[in-house]
Amino acid sequence: MAFFEMAKTAILTTLKRPSTRRYPAVPAKVTPLSRGKVVIDPARCISCGMCMKKCPSGAICVVKDEKTWSIDRLKCVVCNCCVDVCPVHCLTMETGYSPSMTRHQGVEVIPITYVKPERPPRKEPDEKGGQDS
Ligand code: SF4
Numbered sequence: 001m002a003f004f005e006m007a008k009t010a011i012l013t014t015l016k017r018p019s020t021r022r023y024p025a026v027p028a029k030v031t032p033l034s035r036g037k038v039v040i041d042p043a044r045c046i047s048c049g050m051c052m053k054k055c056p057s058g059a060i061c062v063v064k065d066e067k068t069w070s071i072d073r074l075k076c077v078v079c080n081c082c083v084d085v086c087p088v089h090c091l092t093m094e095t096g097y098s099p100s101m102t103r104h105q106g107v108e109v110i111p112i113t114y115v116k117p118e119r120p121p122r123k124e125p126d127e128k129g130g131q132d133s
Pocket residue numbers: 038051054055056057058059060071075076077078079080081082083
């Protein structure tokens with residue numbers, strides 16, 4: 001009985017269209033929830049290092065003094081943790097898939113261009129106000 005079930009499944013499977021795509025020969029199906037690659041807006045990154053701390057594979061490195069954010073794409077497991085924890089939302093997950101890598105292409109280093117806005121000058125205490133009371 002099991003043999004007939006198996007034969008039936010095998011025949012039906014041969015007659016049906018494949019359920020998978022021949023990626024990368026055929027472009028992958030992209031949906032709004034697809035995870036392609038992490039991208040940063042360097043003009044908004046405040047170098048807090050949260051993404052580096054939370055990355056489970058150690059793919060991200062933030063060097064505050066040098067103002068650089070780097071990612072090793074071969075280490076990235078596309079878990080989205082860094083995107084979720086970034087306090088200023090300067091990381092996003094691109095939906096498009098990157099071409100598959102056949103060798104390590106090095107670490108991508110991105111200079112952080114964020115400039116901390118200057119604090120408005122402190123108001124001097126009103127001399128009269130201090131003496132009146
Ligand atoms: S998506 Fe995940 S693995 Fe990739 S850099 Fe972000 S935290 Fe690390």
